[in-house]
Amino acid sequence: MSAGRDWGGRDWGAWARAFESVTGPDEFAALFAPGGEFSDPVTPRTTDLRKVARDTDAIFPDWSQRVDRIRGGADWAVFEWTGTGTFSVGDGPGIPITMEGATVIDVDADGKVTSWRDYLDTNEPMQQIQAGLDPEGGGR
DSSP states (O other), X not given: OBOOOOGGGOOHHHHHHHHHTOOHHHHHHTTEEEEEEEEETTEEEEXXXXXXXXXXXXXXXXXXEEEEEEEEOXXXXXXXXXXXXXXXXXXXXXXXXXXXXXXXXXXXXXXXXXXXXXXXXXXXXXXXXXXXXXXXXXXX
């Protein structure tokens, strides 16, 4: 992980490491200030942060994200990430997927997220899942 400069007193490298270690809905929600909002290409802006984490866990039970690079200022940061997980299909072994994206966050004076916006190509995991389901494509 490449950490950005410490602008405005924020150690964004430490923030990234803390984010990478988050497990479960409560820990994800704890990154946010009261009223903090999340959105991504499939999730309209919401303050129900535990639901966001539960939904992710339901789709990819072993989901993990690595922060590849982060830059920020006193009250904002942008980071590029790589996520990996296994898409479960019935009783089968599941389909491993990898996707990359970028996230823009705003934080309050305590470093808690007030706004989180993910940018990613939703076709990337769908293509990997489809290839995994296609018997001709080397999948199941």
